[in-house]
Amino acid sequence: MDKNLINELVSLLGKDNVLTSKEDKINYSYDATPDVQRYEPDVIVTPASKEDVIRLVKIAAKHKIPLVTRGAGTNLSGGTIPVDGGIVLSMLNLDRIIEVDSANLTATVEPGLVIQRLNEAAAAYGLIYPPDPGTVTTATMGGSVSECSGGLRGLKYGVTKDYVMGLEIVMPDGEVIHTGGKTVKNVSGYDLTKLFTGSEGTLGIITEIIVKLIPAPKFRRSMLVIFDNLDNAGKTIADIISNKVIPATLEIMDNVTIRTVENYSKIGLPVDAEAVLVIEVDGSIENVVLNEFETVKSICTGNGAVSVKLAESDADRDAIFAARRAALPALAQVKPTTILEDATVPRSRIPEMLKAIKTIGEKYKIRIGTFGHAGDGNLHPTILTDESDKEEMERVHKAIDEIFSTAINLGGTLSGEHGIGMAKSKYMEMQFGKSGMDVMKKIKQALDPDNIMNPGKVFWRG
Amino acid sequence: MTVYDSIDEVRDELLKCMKCGNCMEVCPVYIETKKEGSVARGKIRLIDALLNGDLDYTEGLEERIGLCLTCMACVAKCPCGVKVDKIIFGARAAIVKNRGLHPVKKAIFSVVKRPKLFNLGMIAGSKLQGLAFKKHVSVTGAHPRFPFGLDMRRIIPPLAAKPLRSQLPEVIKVPNPVKKAAFFTGCSMNFLYADAGLALVEVLKKNNVELTVPKEQHCCGMPLLAHGDAETVLQMAKSHVDIFSKLDVEHIITVCGSGGTMFQHHYVDMLKDDPEYAEKARRVADKIIDISDYIVTVIGLDESKLGTLNMTVTYHDPCHLNRGMGVKDSPRIILKKIPGLKFVEMKNADRCCGSAGSFSLTHYDLSMDIHRHKSDAIKATEADAVTTGCGSCIMQLADGMNRFNMNLPVYYTIQILAKSYEAKEMEKKQKS
Numbered sequence: 001m002d003k004n005l006i007n008e009l010v011s012l013l014g015k016d017n018v019l020t021s022k023e024d025k026i027n028y029s030y031d032a033t034p035d036v037q038r039y040e041p042d043v044i045v046t047p048a049s050k051e052d053v054i055r056l057v058k059i060a061a062k063h064k065i066p067l068v069t070r071g072a073g074t075n076l077s078g079g080t081i082p083v084d085g086g087i088v089l090s091m092l093n094l095d096r097i098i099e100v101d102s103a104n105l106t107a108t109v110e111p112g113l114v115i116q117r118l119n120e121a122a123a124a125y126g127l128i129y130p131p132d133p134g135t136v137t138t139a140t141m142g143g144s145v146s147e148c149s150g151g152l153r154g155l156k157y158g159v160t161k162d163y164v165m166g167l168e169i170v171m172p173d174g175e176v177i178h179t180g181g182k183t184v185k186n187v188s189g190y191d192l193t194k195l196f197t198g199s200e201g202t203l204g205i206i207t208e209i210i211v212k213l214i215p216a217p218k219f220r221r222s223m224l225v226i227f228d229n230l231d232n233a234g235k236t237i238a239d240i241i242s243n244k245v246i247p248a249t250l251e252i253m254d255n256v257t258i259r260t261v262e263n264y265s266k267i268g269l270p271v272d273a274e275a276v277l278v279i280e281v282d283g284s285i286e287n288v289v290l291n292e293f294e295t296v297k298s299i300c301t302g303n304g305a306v307s308v309k310l311a312e313s314d315a316d317r318d319a320i321f322a323a324r325r326a327a328l329p330a331l332a333q334v335k336p337t338t339i340l341e342d343a344t345v346p347r348s349r350i351p352e353m354l355k356a357i358k359t360i361g362e363k364y365k366i367r368i369g370t371f372g373h374a375g376d377g378n379l380h381p382t383i384l385t386d387e388s389d390k391e392e393m394e395r396v397h398k399a400i401d402e403i404f405s406t407a408i409n410l411g412g413t414l415s416g417e418h419g420i421g422m423a424k425s426k427y428m429e430m431q432f433g434k435s436g437m438d439v440m441k442k443i444k445q446a447l448d449p450d451n452i453m454n455p456g457k458v459f460w461r462g
Numbered sequence: 463m464t465v466y467d468s469i470d471e472v473r474d475e476l477l478k479c480m481k482c483g484n485c486m487e488v489c490p491v492y493i494e495t496k497k498e499g500s501v502a503r504g505k506i507r508l509i510d511a512l513l514n515g516d517l518d519y520t521e522g523l524e525e526r527i528g529l530c531l532t533c534m535a536c537v538a539k540c541p542c543g544v545k546v547d548k549i550i551f552g553a554r555a556a557i558v559k560n561r562g563l564h565p566v567k568k569a570i571f572s573v574v575k576r577p578k579l580f581n582l583g584m585i586a587g588s589k590l591q592g593l594a595f596k597k598h599v600s601v602t603g604a605h606p607r608f609p610f611g612l613d614m615r616r617i618i619p620p621l622a623a624k625p626l627r628s629q630l631p632e633v634i635k636v637p638n639p640v641k642k643a644a645f646f647t648g649c650s651m652n653f654l655y656a657d658a659g660l661a662l663v664e665v666l667k668k669n670n671v672e673l674t675v676p677k678e679q680h681c682c683g684m685p686l687l688a689h690g691d692a693e694t695v696l697q698m699a700k701s702h703v704d705i706f707s708k709l710d711v712e713h714i715i716t717v718c719g720s721g722g723t724m725f726q727h728h729y730v731d732m733l734k735d736d737p738e739y740a741e742k743a744r745r746v747a748d749k750i751i752d753i754s755d756y757i758v759t760v761i762g763l764d765e766s767k768l769g770t771l772n773m774t775v776t777y778h779d780p781c782h783l784n785r786g787m788g789v790k791d792s793p794r795i796i797l798k799k800i801p802g803l804k805f806v807e808m809k810n811a812d813r814c815c816g817s818a819g820s821f822s823l824t825h826y827d828l829s830m831d832i833h834r835h836k837s838d839a840i841k842a843t844e845a846d847a848v849t850t851g852c853g854s855c856i857m858q859l860a861d862g863m864n865r866f867n868m869n870l871p872v873y874y875t876i877q878i879l880a881k882s883y884e885a886k887e888m889e890k891k892q893k894s
Contacts, residue, residue: 026507
């Protein structure tokens with residue numbers, strides 16, 4: 001990168017906020033995504049204000065330099081890898097909570113804020129911000145809005161896009177726009193808030209976020225249910241919903257995951273079980289919660305559950321959720337490389353999807369543990385492999401291709417909550433067709449004609 | 463082959479890291495700097511680049527690998543079980559081999575490894591410290607007068623007039639011994655906090671424990687290991703294994719987490735391929751026990767010996783005591799059992815105080831930024847005193863009191879127990 005340009009950045013932000021060493025370039029060449037190529041940026045900058053961001057974007061626009069916006073770098077789709085080099089904007093210094101507005105049930109925050117900090121601030125008002133991705137204690141608000149992350153409570157409470165009410169965005173030419181706002185009803189013009197949410201940093205840079213908060217549910221009941229037959233587990237999921245109960249959490253783990261979790265943390269899961277469901281109902285009226293709980297319990301028993309373990313105390317609940325939370329760590333310890341996918345299907349197709357994944361694993365002789373958010377159809381087939389084993393990786397890639405085509409054939413989608421980035425862009429046309437991709441490309445070209453915003457993402461380059 | 467013989471030995475640990483970034487939540491350094499190069503994931507990637515030939519032994523690498531407290535918070539958090547501390551120690555050793563040891567550190571370490579000279583130096587230091595340090599008004603401590611590699615703002619506690627070990631016989635006999643234990647004093651208790659050592663001896667005497675305090679014992683080597691001088695540490699490890707394995711004792715009591723962790727884990731690890739020492743080191747390691755665990759789990763806390771202490775106390779978990787040796791319950795059990803004493807848990811008690819031994823000397827500002835969270839947490843408890851189980855933390859906590867305008871005394875947990883014993887004696891005297 002041109003030395004004058006670096007000097008320009010230094011005079012704008014100060015020496016400490018412009019990183020150009022080899023070590024720094026290595027440190028911003030990756031994120032949490034496995035099995036993708038790393039690319040080094042030319043420079044990393046750490047702006048401290050919206051004004052900094054505007055000036056940076058204007059410099060980049062003038063010189064047509066790629067800009068890759070980064071929060072904590074915990075995404076799983078290669079979303080923050082600077083494929084074309086250029087400038088990485090680390091947004092972690094823009095981390096203020098501007099306000100918690102308890103009258104309007106909103107919060108306004110800066111993008112570098114860690115999600116958990118918002119939860120802590122909201123808790124003081126008896127409110128919660130429901131989206132809870134697995135990285136809630138490390139990921140930033142800006143990153144999770146850009147990737148539209150989900151979490152364990154998607155079924156009942158929705159995902160990030162259901163909570164983003166308004167955004168402030170620095171556009172690729174340095175102009176600032178405001179979308180949405182604090183009003184629940186808002187149909188003025190195109191819904192740009194939804195367009196930018198989940199746009200993976202390819203359309204502009206978020207500098208402020210208004211989110212919806214909701215009252216914290218006062219009561220909850222949890223259980224862990226064991227099945228020796230996958231179809232029974234699948235039928236249970238369908239029956240719970242058709243009986244008009246929407247659990248806050250409805251998670252599933254398959255046999256490979258159960259075995260691995262049991263081997264890892266010895267919590268007494270039966271290793272021959274075909275499926276485990278973790279279910280929690282919650283709400284603010286105790287009787288309603290208890291009734292729902294009884295309904296779920298009898299559905300489980302009626303569908304041939306081998307055992308239904310009820311949480312009688314907070315400690316019981318913690319133990320049940322610890323089993324679910326141990327899924328990824330346990331699987332991750334088995335082999336050096338852990339590839340976590342998030343193909344998603346309509347929830348009624350979950351048993352079919354689980355069986356298909358099992359067959360694919362057997363066909364390509366690879367180990368896949370599947371767990372995930374059964375209630376919203378979002379599964380995490382987790383491939384346990386070794387990046388250095390070229391031959392196995394070929395089989396892994398074929399298996400991934402087949403997992404995605406299966407998900408789409410079942411009426412599902414490539415990604416429920418991780419985003420497309422560089423990891424899944426080659427499958428996009430399979431889901432949207434050429435005309436669907438053309439519409440997206442036109443939007444991208446109209447807003448970012450020089451393609452400086454996170455280039456090489458979402459759209460497959462071949 | 464250990465990681466100290468060859469950095470290639472950390473390859474398997476590096477491979478385990480899946481770059482999830484969970485370490486970002488707990489790394490005290492990253493929380494301050496917010497830079498990828500200062501968190502475990504980032505350092506692991508840099509060492510990976512080094513092993514793959516994408517990066518040399520650069521100054522930038524040395525700087526970043528230096529930015530670690532080895533507080534092991536990331537190790538406890540890591541879903542993949544990556545032993546980050548081992549990677550860091552291995553990398554520092556490799557950096558020293560390739561870039562050499564900083565000349566000031568080299569001079570200091572060459573003295574530390576020769577116990578007699580170190581002893582002599584520290585004794586001379588206690589007599590001459592007035593020349594080198596000027597007294598600080600608010601707390602018991604002093605500022606360095608001359609810049610000899612230490613930060614001028616730092617408060618250094620006064621050296622004990624007489625080191626602990628020179629005040630004690632090698633074997634402390636009791637009339638009817640129920641247990642026999644050895645006592646590894648560590649440098650901070652020997653040279654700085656001798657009073658706490660005397661308190662410990664009193665407590666054990668009253669419990670009929672025969673204590674052996676080997677005269678030849680020396681520095682555990684943690685400061686050297688932390689700075690990459692693994693070669694010297696290996697000699698110290700062998701020497702300590704020799705000294706302690708010849709004693710006829712059931713336990714070896716330690717009073718700081720770092721010393722205990724060295725004996726329990728690092729010596730064993732460093733000597734694992736040495737045919738002469740491997741087994742011996744393991745046997746010594748098996749006898750290592752922190753004083754609070756010794757009191758609670760070996761001799762049992764005798765409540766009839768406890769007198770009333772009307773005070774509110776909070777407890778700071780030293781990183782190496784908690785995550786290194788796994789001791790977190792016993793100090794709290796002791797404190798909670800003392801009549802009259804109100805125990806208040808501080809927020810994030812297990813978070814590093816920022817001292818990390820000499821890290822606080824080489825990175826003073828960052829160390830104090832990290833410590834600010836600790837001093838805020840202490841303030842919020844409204845306690846009258848802070849207790850902990852590591853000399854290095856005590857030094858940092860005392861310095862933090864000065865820095866953040868607080869005035870609480872800082873004690874080893876064993877000192878509080880000794881005070882409670884004394885209170886009981888007083889109660890008995892008053893009755894009779």
